[in-house]
Amino acid sequence: MKILIIAPSWxxxxxxxxxxxxxxxxxxxxxxxxxxxPSWSLGLLARMPEVSKxxxxxxxxxxxxxxxxxxxxxxxQSEHYHQAIVLPNSWKSALIxxxxxxxxxxxxxxxxxxxxxxxxxxxxxSVLTMTVQRFVALGFEASENLPTYSxxxxxxxxxxxxAVIEKFNxxxxxxxxxxxxxxxxxxxxxxxEAHFAELASQKIADGWQIWLIGSEKDKPVTEEINKxxxxxxxxFAGKTDLTEAVDLxxxxxTVVSNDSGLMHVAAALNKKVIAIYGSSxxxxxxPLHSEAEIVTLNLSCSPCFKxxxxxxxxxxxxxxxxxxxxxxxxx
Numbered sequence: 001m002k003i004l005i006i007a008p009s010w011x012x013x014x015x016x017x018x019x020x021x022x023x024x025x026x027x028x029x030x031x032x033x034x035x036x037x038p039s040w041s042l043g044l045l046a047r048m049p050e051v052s053k054x055x056x057x058x059x060x061x062x063x064x065x066x067x068x069x070x071x072x073x074x075x076x077q078s079e080h081y082h083q084a085i086v087l088p089n090s091w092k093s094a095l096i097x098x099x100x101x102x103x104x105x106x107x108x109x110x111x112x113x114x115x116x117x118x119x120x121x122x123x124x125x126s127v128l129t130m131t132v133q134r135f136v137a138l139g140f141e142a143s144e145n146l147p148t149y150s151x152x153x154x155x156x157x158x159x160x161x162x163a164v165i166e167k168f169n170x171x172x173x174x175x176x177x178x179x180x181x182x183x184x185x186x187x188x189x190x191x192x193e194a195h196f197a198e199l200a201s202q203k204i205a206d207g208w209q210i211w212l213i214g215s216e217k218d219k220p221v222t223e224e225i226n227k228x229x230x231x232x233x234x235x236f237a238g239k240t241d242l243t244e245a246v247d248l249x250x251x252x253x254t255v256v257s258n259d260s261g262l263m264h265v266a267a268a269l270n271k272k273v274i275a276i277y278g279s280s281x282x283x284x285x286x287p288l289h290s291e292a293e294i295v296t297l298n299l300s301c302s303p304c305f306k307x308x309x310x311x312x313x314x315x316x317x318x319x320x321x322x323x324x325x326x327x328x329x330x331x
Contacts, residue, residue: 001028002079004102006086006093007037011242011261012285014041015268016132017087018152019288021050023139026150034079036072036096043243044265047154057096064092073099085138086117106138131285151288152268156250164247168236174209175331178249178266180257181225182218182237188279188309189258191317193221197228198322199256203329204232211252212237213245213262254329263287274328278317279304293328295320 003024008014014037021033034053035045038060045054058072059065073096084097086107094116097105106119113120121142128134128146136149164170181196200210210229212222216238226233236248246265249255254272257263259280266273267287275287277296281303286294296302302316309316 001031001083002081003031003033004076004079004081004084004097004100005033005035006084006088006097006107007035007041008087009038011041011044012264013087013131013135014044015152015154015261015264016285016288017135018048018050018154018268019132019149020085020087020135020139021048022150022153023136025050027139034081036076040242043241044154044246046243047156047246048152049155066095069095070099072096073101076100076102083119087135087138091116108134108138129283132288151290152264153270154246154250154265154268156247156269160247161250164240164244165251167244168234168248170234170251171209172251174207175253176211176251177203177208177329178211178213178252178255178257179225179233180213180255180260180262180266181221182214182258182260182262188304188306188314188317189260189277190221191258191276191278191320192314193224194228195318195320195322195325196256197225199325200225200229200233202322202326204229208329209234211248213240213248214238253331256325256329257287259285267292274325276317276320276325278302278314279306279309281305295325295328 032052033050035051036055036057039056042054045051058068077100081102083104084102086094089110091111091113094113098116104119105117107117108123109120128137132149179196210233212233212235214222214237218237222235222237226235249266250269252271255266256274259277263275267289273287273292275294282294282296297316299316
C-alpha cells in the first residue's frame with residue numbers, strides 16, 4: 001500500500017500531520033508513506049520515522065503553477081500510488097494527485113473539488129474541533145468512529161544534536177530555557193518583547209541560560225529581547241534553518257512559546273512547553289503534549305483570530321505577566 005500525502009504549508013500543521021502518519025502505520029504497518037511538501041520541511045520530515053520519501057513541490061505558498069503541477073503529477077505516475085490524502089483544503093492542492101492518476105484521492109470537500117477528489121469527505125467542524133483530528137480523520141473511512149490520535153513524536157539522534165552543539169560552540173552545563181518569541185501570523189499572537197525579556201532576566205538570575213530561536217523575520221523581536229537583558233541571551237534567530245532549530249530545541253529543558261510552529265515542534269520533541277495564547281484558540285491548535293501548560297486569559301474579546309489587535313491594546317497578552325510564566329518553570 002503506497003500513500004502520497006499532500007502536506008500543508010505551515011510548520012505547526014506539518015508537525016500535526018505526523019499524527020496522521022502514525023495512524024496510517026498503526027492501521028497498516030507495511031504501508032509506505034511519501035509526502036509532497038515545501039522544501040523547507042525536508043529536515044522536519046526526515047525526523048518523522050513514518051515517512052519513507054519526501055518530494056518537493058516546486059512552488060511557493062500561494063502560487064497556482066498549473067503547468068508545474070501537471071508535470072509533477074505526470075512524473076509521480078511512475079510511483080504507482082494507491083491513495084493520495086490531500087491535507088490542504090484548496091482546489092489547487094488536489095491537482096497533482098489528479099494528474100498523477102492516483103486511484104483513490106481523499107480529502108475534505110472545499111472549493112468545489114468534486115472530480116479532483118473521488119473520496120471526498122464532508123467536514124463537520126462541530127465534531128472535529130481540532131486541526132489534528134481533521135488530519136487524522138482522513139485516514140479513516142466515513143463509517144468509522146471518531147478517531148483517536150497519537151501525539152507527534154519527532155526523532156532527533158545524538159549525532160544530529162552533536163552537530164549543532166559543535167557548530168554553535170554550545171555549553172550545556174546550565175539548564176536551557178528556549179524562548180520562541182515570534183509568530184508569523186501577526187502581532188496579536190505575540191507576547192511582548194518586554195515580558196519575554198523580564199522572564200529571561202529572572203531565569204538568568206536563577207542560573208539558567210536563555211536561547212532565542214526563530215526565523216529571519218523574528219530577528220527584530222529577538223534582538224529587542226536580548227537588548228533588554230543586556231545581551232545575555234544566545235540569539236539564534238535567522239542563524240539556523242528549520243532543521244537546525246529542531247535539533248536545538250531537542251536540547252532544551254523548557255520552552256516558552258507563542259502559538260507558533262516552533263511550539264508544536266517543541267511539544268513533538270517531548271519538551272516541557274509553556275504556550276502563551278492571545279488571539280488564537282488553544283482548543284483548536286493546542287501543543288500536543290500531555291504535560292503542556294497553556295496560558296490564556298479567556299477575555300471576552302478573544303480569540304479574535306486577527307493578525308493585529310482590533311481594539312489596539314492586546315490585553316489578552318500584555319496582562320499575562322512574566323511572574324506567572326516564571327512560576328511554571330522549574331527543574
